[in-house]
Each structure stands twice: as structure tokens, then as C-alpha cells.
Amino acid sequence: MRRRAPVKAGAPARLRPIAMRPPTPRNGPLPAIVLRSAAIPAGRLPLLRAALLASLLTLALAAALPERLRAEAAPPRITLFPASVETGDALVVEIDGRPLQRAAQEYTVSFAEQRLALFAHPVKGRGVHVGLAAVPLSAPPGTASLTVAWVDGGRPQSRRIPFHITAGAYGEERLRVDPRHVQPSPPDLERIRREQEKLKRVYASGSPSRLWSEGFQLPVPGEVSGPFGTRRVFNGELRSQHSGLDFRSQTGEPVHASGAGVVKLAEELFYSGNAVIVDHGAGVFSSYSHLSRIQVGVGQRVERGQRVGLIGATGRATGPHLHWGVKVNSVNVNPLSFIRATAALSP
Amino acid sequence: MKPYFEKMSPFGSTLPAGKIKSGEPNVQRIKTAEADVDEAVAKVKNAGLPEKVINQRGQLTVWQRIAYLVDPGTWSPLNTLYNPNDNVEGTNNVCHGLAKISGKWAVVIGFDNKVIAGAWLPGQAEEVFRATNLSKRLNIPLVWLVNCSGVKLPEQEKFYGDRRGSGTTFFRHAELEQAGIPILAGIYGTNPAGGGYQGISPTILFAHKDANIAVGGGGILSGMSPKGFFDLEGAEQLIAAAKQFKAEPPGSVKIHHDATGFFRYVFDTEQGVLDGIKDYMKDMPAYHSKFFRVAPPAEPRFPAEDIYYLVPFNQKQMYNFDEVLARLVDGSEHMEYRPGYGPEVYTGLVKVDGFLLGVIANRQGFLGEDYPEYAPYPGIGGKLYRQGLIKMNEFVVHCGRDRVPVVWFQDTSGIDVGDIAEKAELLGLGQSLIYSIQQTDVPMMLVVLRKGTAAAHYIMGGPTANRHNAFTLGTATTEIYVMHGETAAAASYSRRLVKEKESGKPLEPVIEEMNRLVKSYNDNSRPVYCAQHGLVDEVARMTAIRDYLKAFAGAAYQNPRSICPQHQMMLPRIIKG
Numbered sequence: 001m002r003r004r005a006p007v008k009a010g011a012p013a014r015l016r017p018i019a020m021r022p023p024t025p026r027n028g029p030l031p032a033i034v035l036r037s038a039a040i041p042a043g044r045l046p047l048l049r050a051a052l053l054a055s056l057l058t059l060a061l062a063a064a065l066p067e068r069l070r071a072e073a074a075p076p077r078i079t080l081f082p083a084s085v086e087t088g089d090a091l092v093v094e095i096d097g098r099p100l101q102r103a104a105q106e107y108t109v110s111f112a113e114q115r116l117a118l119f120a121h122p123v124k125g126r127g128v129h130v131g132l133a134a135v136p137l138s139a140p141p142g143t144a145s146l147t148v149a150w151v152d153g154g155r156p157q158s159r160r161i162p163f164h165i166t167a168g169a170y171g172e173e174r175l176r177v178d179p180r181h182v183q184p185s186p187p188d189l190e191r192i193r194r195e196q197e198k199l200k201r202v203y204a205s206g207s208p209s210r211l212w213s214e215g216f217q218l219p220v221p222g223e224v225s226g227p228f229g230t231r232r233v234f235n236g237e238l239r240s241q242h243s244g245l246d247f248r249s250q251t252g253e254p255v256h257a258s259g260a261g262v263v264k265l266a267e268e269l270f271y272s273g274n275a276v277i278v279d280h281g282a283g284v285f286s287s288y289s290h291l292s293r294i295q296v297g298v299g300q301r302v303e304r305g306q307r308v309g310l311i312g313a314t315g316r317a318t319g320p321h322l323h324w325g326v327k328v329n330s331v332n333v334n335p336l337s338f339i340r341a342t343a344a345l346s347p
Numbered sequence: 348m349k350p351y352f353e354k355m356s357p358f359g360s361t362l363p364a365g366k367i368k369s370g371e372p373n374v375q376r377i378k379t380a381e382a383d384v385d386e387a388v389a390k391v392k393n394a395g396l397p398e399k400v401i402n403q404r405g406q407l408t409v410w411q412r413i414a415y416l417v418d419p420g421t422w423s424p425l426n427t428l429y430n431p432n433d434n435v436e437g438t439n440n441v442c443h444g445l446a447k448i449s450g451k452w453a454v455v456i457g458f459d460n461k462v463i464a465g466a467w468l469p470g471q472a473e474e475v476f477r478a479t480n481l482s483k484r485l486n487i488p489l490v491w492l493v494n495c496s497g498v499k500l501p502e503q504e505k506f507y508g509d510r511r512g513s514g515t516t517f518f519r520h521a522e523l524e525q526a527g528i529p530i531l532a533g534i535y536g537t538n539p540a541g542g543g544y545q546g547i548s549p550t551i552l553f554a555h556k557d558a559n560i561a562v563g564g565g566g567i568l569s570g571m572s573p574k575g576f577f578d579l580e581g582a583e584q585l586i587a588a589a590k591q592f593k594a595e596p597p598g599s600v601k602i603h604h605d606a607t608g609f610f611r612y613v614f615d616t617e618q619g620v621l622d623g624i625k626d627y628m629k630d631m632p633a634y635h636s637k638f639f640r641v642a643p644p645a646e647p648r649f650p651a652e653d654i655y656y657l658v659p660f661n662q663k664q665m666y667n668f669d670e671v672l673a674r675l676v677d678g679s680e681h682m683e684y685r686p687g688y689g690p691e692v693y694t695g696l697v698k699v700d701g702f703l704l705g706v707i708a709n710r711q712g713f714l715g716e717d718y719p720e721y722a723p724y725p726g727i728g729g730k731l732y733r734q735g736l737i738k739m740n741e742f743v744v745h746c747g748r749d750r751v752p753v754v755w756f757q758d759t760s761g762i763d764v765g766d767i768a769e770k771a772e773l774l775g776l777g778q779s780l781i782y783s784i785q786q787t788d789v790p791m792m793l794v795v796l797r798k799g800t801a802a803a804h805y806i807m808g809g810p811t812a813n814r815h816n817a818f819t820l821g822t823a824t825t826e827i828y829v830m831h832g833e834t835a836a837a838a839s840y841s842r843r844l845v846k847e848k849e850s851g852k853p854l855e856p857v858i859e860e861m862n863r864l865v866k867s868y869n870d871n872s873r874p875v876y877c878a879q880h881g882l883v884d885e886v887a888r889m890t891a892i893r894d895y896l897k898a899f900a901g902a903a904y905q906n907p908r909s910i911c912p913q914h915q916m917m918l919p920r921i922i923k924g
Contacts, residue, residue: 083866217378343379
């Protein structure tokens with residue numbers, strides 16, 4: 001065995017990078033090993049030697065652990081996209097558990113009332129899981145958080161991921177109208193109630209698996225005439241917020257599915273007129289309203305870009321246009337924010 | 348000069364099938380970004396009272412007035428999103444653009460009568476300034492649709508005073524009139540105080556029967572002689588006075604048509620006012636297009652939709668600019684100036700709607716191991732080197748001599764830097780280009796196709812060329828910043844990183860700040876941000892760029908202040924050799 005030459009006091013120490021172990025949190029997972037490179041004053045060397053020995057011991061112990069146990073030791077890396085979020089935005093949650101390759105089922109991700117459906121990242125491959133969340137229009141601006149939970153060696157673990165929500169800049173439409181004109185008749189109210197029940201069932205019946213592979217696209221090439229989120233104030237009372245995007249177009253122009261999925265509804269509704277709702281899986285639905293013609297049927301599989309109907313002015317519409325909506329976990333999101341957020345999930 | 352212009356060299360090629368297939372995600376990304384812009388525009392257009400409410404009052408909205416006034420298909424809006432103060436109203440309350448009226452180009456500008464009856468708001472004066480500048484640069488009439496309730500009083504301190512405050516408009520009107528540029532004004536509604544001067548300062552006034560213009564409106568008159576405070580008695584007096592002046596506002600048609608004659612014409616209907624302007628526009632000074640056209644107008648040989656496949660959304664990917672240009676110009680033909688010299692820059696003559704234009708643009712991609720000739724490192728397109736700067740200087744000077752308007756296309760990461768570049772005189776050549784532009788006195792427009800960066804954004808016909816740049820167009824792929832966010836973060840924090848490292852402190856907090864800066868650069872360089880803050884004057888769809896080129900060319904050649912006879916032009920001969 002070679003003996004190390006003694007270090008002269010006052011001489012600058014030249015050490016290799018060493019393995020340091022940060023303190024272990026109580027009830028927490030074993031910490032990740034962090035490599036740090038540092039120039040250390042010579043006077044502190046005896047202490048450091050001890051630390052080095054302890055670290056080496058830790059490493060040796062870690063190496064001796066069974067594969068499964070070591071896998072459990074590393075917490076996943078969690079990323080949110082986009083980094084700054086507005087009310088009405090869709091949010092992508094990425095859980096990178098590599099190289100441990102935990103299955104998606106081993107994680108639970110929740111945000112407010114939403115429990116996210118996770119799926120394997122289409123680009124980054126095994127061990128990276130993705131879920132989609134929605135920031136409701138009504139969400140209060142400020143700090144919010146979502147929670148990621150998993151189990152390590154039989155012990156439940158969780159992390160709160162804070163993020164900041166800013167209020168979206170949505171316009172307002174103020175109208176003073178005769179109340180009789182905004183109040184549907186009793187038979188209409190009954191119909192609206194029935195349809196709302198049905199829509200609830202439709203949105204609750206989505207596939208937990210992702211049904212699309214390529215990214216989402218705009219359903220028509222027309223000009224956006226009605227922004228998402230516009231507040232509609234009738235006689236001083238906030239009645240609704242625009243739940244999708246309106247595209248101005250000509251009657252009869254084709255409307256395309258914005259992504260692949262399965263048609264869950266294709267019928268005439270009181271407000272939406274001829275409407276098509278497509279389930280894209282993993283909590284995502286898109287809807288196409290005021291169509292002059294519906295060209296798909298319930299249960300039919302549609303591909304991205306496939307025609308689902310023709311532009312029209314059916315239902316509560318003042319002229320031919322498409323109302324395009326996207327729901328994530330039953331919450332309306334700005335469809336453009338959804339496309340942007342999911343763009344990186346395309347191979 | 349037929350041999351030069353009627354048939355120029357064809358360029359460009361059909362998109363390969365593979366490019367169409369692989370380019371689809373790029374198309375979708377650009378179109379989604381365009382929809383973002385559309386959504387922002389829709390918010391501006393929907394600001395204030397709904398159209399239905401205005402129509403129920405017997406009025407048209409400003410957008411309806413413009414639609415009725417202009418020749419179909421010619422409206423080229425500018426500064427639609429311009430709202431640098433982020434007003435709660437969602438608009439600065441004027442909208443303007445280039446359009447033809449009765450076959451002649453004009454700058455059209457109107458108050459948004461849906462929002463506080465067309466009040467002055469923060470940011471508005473600057474847009475009006477741009478509109479009057481445009482009219483001056485292109486020497487074409489300015490057409491106003493006045494409907495202005497005056498200052499938004501609770502925010503007057505933001506725009507009433509100052510060198511470029513709202514009153515600047517009236518001096519600018521006088522300046523245009525001195526220069527022989529007519530200003531026609533359709534006048535609607537109540538226009539007190541500032542609104543009154545908006546009404547009186549144009550050249551010919553076409554009034555609606557219910558319109559009025561006045562030094563002070565009913566609101567001011569009602570509030571004269573205050574006691575220094577308000578009490579119930581004072582409030583009752585105000586109520587009585589306000590009722591009277593609402594019924595009979597000062598400066599009505601009875602006064603300003605029948606007595607003063609300021610209103611040259613009065614019309615019973617809103618459309619009548621616009622018809623009056625249309626009729627007058629027929630007599631505005633303008634050459635017939637045949638006077639300046641060098642060939643009959645022709646469409647490009649390749650569809651504009653191809654541009655979505657050609658221009659990568661990813662700023663780090665390269666493309667062939669010449670292919671883009673071939674989708675924008677008549678017959679996809681050109682005469683390239685010095686093609687073998689300064690390969691990072693395209694310079695050449697093209698036709699748009701039959702009019703001759705000079706084009707200067709950045710080219711992308713690897714320029715070869717031997718270029719730039721003065722440096723041991725290879726050149727990359729988007730950056731400017733010695734030859735490219737010299738070539739642009741020459742071309743601009745020739746365009747000035749031949750009176751050829753210039754269109755710039757920017758996608759630039761800046762000018763070559765370092766001591767080698769300094770020795771190659773790039774700093775001096777950049778400023779020389781500014782001097783070359785300044786002495787041309789021909790109208791210019793800029794398209795920021797992707798990046799507008801560093802000093803290159805200034806010297807390549809940027810909006811800072813105040814007297815030359817008529818307007819700047821952005822696209823869904825536009826980014827404007829002094830340098831890339833990552834470069835800025837590295838420049839701002841590299842010393843601090845060294846310091847933290849040397850003192851053994853963790854680097855993560857600094858890295859976090861660096862990433863925040865990168866994100867802020869990204870957020871504040873998006874097309875919508877650029878348009879809201881006036882860095883570009885409009886964000887156009889890829890398929891609409893040619894419409895703006897046509898508007899620019901048609902307007903620039905409508906009534907130019909100087910002429911170079913086609914047979915005395917030098918540039919085509921220099922190109923031919």
C-alpha cells in the first residue's frame with residue numbers, strides 16, 4: 001500500500017471532486033448523490049478526510065443495496081410547462097423518473113379537483129411520464145401548487161410543486177338587454193338541463209389512455225373572431241365567460257378534428273347547435289359547435305385533420321362561425337394554449 | 348427598358364413532396380402562432396360596446412365605416428395591437444392602415460367609437476404620429492374618421508402634454524398640408540376640445556348631420572365657475588346645465604355649416620359621409636399606375652402557402668431565403684445585384700404588382716470555409732460581414748439614385764464581432780449603411796421575417812430609420828431583441844458566476860436568475876409583444892406579406908416627390924454589366 005505524502009500547511013490543496021451527502025430529510029427518500037468540485041483550505045483537511053471516508057462508506061453501502069432499493073431512493077424530477085401560467089391555460093406536468101423507470105401507475109398527480117391521467121412521454125421514452133392539468137378561468141391569481149405522490153419502499157412520498165398563476169387579459173362584453181331575451185322559455189330550460197346532464201356524462205366517459213400521437217392542430221384556417229375567456233356581462237351581471245375560440249368562416253367550409261380520438265357526441269344541442277365532441281383520451285376533449293352539418297357518428301375513431309362537419313350558424317349563433325372548445329379534466333382551457341403546451345409531446 | 352424589366356431571371360423551385368410531408372409540424376406551429384395574433388386582434392376589435400349596441404343607436408362602428416369606405420381587398424391594417432401602456436380598455440382607441448379609396452391609396456385612420464365614444468387614451472398620440480408619418484413618407488392623402496369625445500380625463504396626465512402628446516397631431520396636420528398632402532375628414536358624433544381640433548385641423552370636413560366640433564364641450568361648459576368645491580346646490584346647477592348642453596351641444600351643424608362654413612358638406616346618413624369622401628378621393632393627386640409600372644402585374648409562380656414550409660419556426664434551423672422571395676414577387680423573377688459577392692446578403696430588383704422594388708435580405712446557412720475572407724473562422728448566414736455591408740451600401744445608394752423604393756427582410760443575428768471584425772471595419776461600414784440610407788430619400792419598408800437583432804436591426808432599414816421606414820411588418824416567426832436571451836444571460840452573469848464559484852457559494856441561485864432573464868427575453872420578443880409595443884407595425888400572416896408589398900409599392904409610386912426616368916436608371920445596367 002502506498003502512503004500518501006503529507007500535505008504541507010499553507011500550501012494550496014488540490015483535490016479531486018468529492019462525493020458529498022446532503023442531510024437526509026426525516027421520513028424522506030434517500031438523497032441523490034451530488035457531485036461537487038471545490039478548492040478546500042489545507043487547515044480543514046483532517047475534518048475533510050473524515051467526511052471523505054464517511055462519503056465513501058455511504059457510496060459503498062449504496063452500491064451494496066439491492067437494485068430495487070436503490071431505485072426507490074431517487075425522487076423524480078418534475079417539470080411544469082409553460083413556466084408562467086395564466087388562468088385558462090393548459091399545463092403539462094412532466095415526471096422524469098429515469099433511470100428508475102417507475103411505471104406511470106406508481107405516481108399520482110393532483111391539482112385542485114383534478115387527478116391527472118399520466119402517459120409515457122411520446123418523445124423522451126420510458127421512465128418519463130406526462131399529465132395534463134387545466135388552470136380554470138376562475139382560478140385566483142397567485143401561487144398555486146400541484147402534488148405528485150408516489151410510494152418508496154412501502155412509504156408514501158409526495159412533493160408539492162408550487163407555480164404562479166397570473167390573471168389572463170380577457171376582455172369584457174357589456175350588454176343591457178331586456179331580461180326576457182336572455183331567459184329561455186320553460187321548455188327550453190328543461191331541454192338545456194337534460195343536455196347539461198348528458199354533457200356531464202360524456203365528459204366523464206373519456207378514455208384514461210392517450211388516443212392521439214401527433215400534436216394538435218387548428219380545426220379551420222379561418223380568422224379568430226371571438227377570443228377565449230371574454231366575460232359576458234348582461235345587465236351588470238357576469239353571465240358567462242367564452243369557453244372556446246370562435247373562427248369566422250363561410251357556411252359549408254370543412255371543420256377538421258384537431259387531434260385523433262373517438263367521437264363521443266354528434267347531435268344538435270340548444271346552445272351549441274349541431275355539435276361534435278371528440279374524446280382524445282387522458283382527460284382531453286375537443287368540441288366543434290354551430291355546424292351546418294355533422295359528418296361523423298358517435299363511437300367513430302377520427303384522425304387528426306379528418307373532417308367532422310361543416311361550418312354553420314346553428315344553435316345560439318349570430319352568423320356562420322366555428323366555436324372550438326378544448327376541455328382538460330373537464331375544465332375549459334384556451335385551445336391555443338393547449339396546442340402550444342402539447343406541441344413538445346409530438347414525436 | 349423592356350429588355351430589362353418585362354422578363355427578368357426566373358428563380359425558385361417547386362416544393363419537393365418530402366418537404367411538404369416533413370414540414371407539416373412547422374406549418375402547424377406557425378399557424379398556431381398566427382392564431383395567437385388573431386386572438387389578440389379580436390380582443391382589440393371587440394373592445395368596448397358591442398357592434399349591435401352601436402348600430403341600435405343608429406351609428407356604424409369604426410370598423411364598419413372603414414369596411415364601407417375602402418376598396419374591397421385593399422385594407423392593410425397597421426398598429427392594430429399597438430397599446431404600449433396596456434390600457435384597461437384593451438386599445439389605444441384609434442385604428443389605421445393603408446387602403447385604396449376610389450382606386451387611390453390613402454392612409455385611413457379612425458377613432459374607435461365603441462370605446463368611451465372615441466376618447467383620447469394613452470398610446471394613441473404615437474399611433475397617430477405614425478399614421479401622419481406614413482402619409483408624409485408615401486406622399487398620399489390622409490383620411491380621418493373623426494369621432495372623438497376628447498381626453499379620458501382621469502388619465503390626462505399620461506398623454507395631454509409633452510412633445511409628442513396628443514396635440515402634436517394638429518401640428519402634424521398643418522405640416523402635411525404645407526407639404527401639399529390633403530387630409531379629408533369624415534366627422535361623426537360629439538367632438539369637444541381635443542376632439543374639436545381633431546375635427547377642424549384636416550383640409551376638407553365632411554360632417555354627419557348630428558356631428559359637432561367645439562373648443563369646449565357641454566361637459567366643460569356645465570362645470571364653469573366652480574366655487575372651489577362641490578355642494579348640493581352646485582350639483583343641481585350642473586345637472587340642469589348638462590341637460591341643456593346634451594340637448595344642444597356646442598358647435599353643431601347649425602353653427603359650423605350654416606354660420607362658419609367649417610363643415611364643407613353635411614350628410615344625413617353615416618354612409619353619405621363616406622360616399623362624400625369616396626367621391627373626393629377620385630380627384631386626389633395621383634399618377635396612373637401605367638406611368639411607373641415596368642411590366643404588367645403578375646402573380647408569383649409558386650403559392651404563398653409554401654412559405655409556411657420554407658421558414659422554420661425553430662430559429663436555429665436554416666432555410667433558403669431566395670425560395671421565400673420567389674413566393675412574393677411577380678412571376679418569381681428578379682435581377683440579382685452582385686450575386687457572387689457578400690453571400691450572406693441578398694440584393695436585387697424585383698417587381699411587385701408591376702412596380703420595380705429593390706430587395707435587401709439576410710441569407711441563412713453555412714457560407715463556406717473561405718468566407719469571410721478576412722477571418723480564419725467560417726461565416727454563417729444571418730450575420731453580416733464586410734462584403735455584405737459593402738454590397739448593401741452600394742445597392743441602397745443605387746436605389747436612391749434610380750428612385751426605387753426598398754424592401755428589407757431581416758433575419759439577422761447581428762454583425763460579426765471581435766478584433767478581426769473591427770480591423771475589417773465593420774463598425775464603420777455599419778454606420779456607413781446608415782448614412783447611405785439617410786441620403787437616399789426613397790420610401791422603405793421592413794419585414795422582420797424572423798430575428799431582428801443587435802445593430803443589424805437598426806442598419807438594415809429598421810424603424811429607427813425614421814424618415815425612410817414607412818412601416819415594419821412582423822410575422823408569426825418574428826423575434827426582436829438586442830441579443831438572444833441566452834447571450835444576454837451569459838453576458839450579464841458570467842462575472843458573477845466566477846465570483847460565486849471562487850467563494851464556494853452554490854451556483855443554483857445565479858443559474859435561476861439567468862434562466863429568468865432568458866425567459867423574460869423570450870416573452871418580450873414574441874410577435875404579439877412586438878406589435879403591442881410598436882416594435883413592428885403589424886403582424887401579418889405569411890400569405891398576407893405580398894398584400895403589404897403591393898400596398899407599399901402602389902402607395903410609394905402613386906405620387907412620388909421625384910422621378911427617375913426608366914431609361915435613365917443605372918441599377919439594371921450595372922446588374923447586366
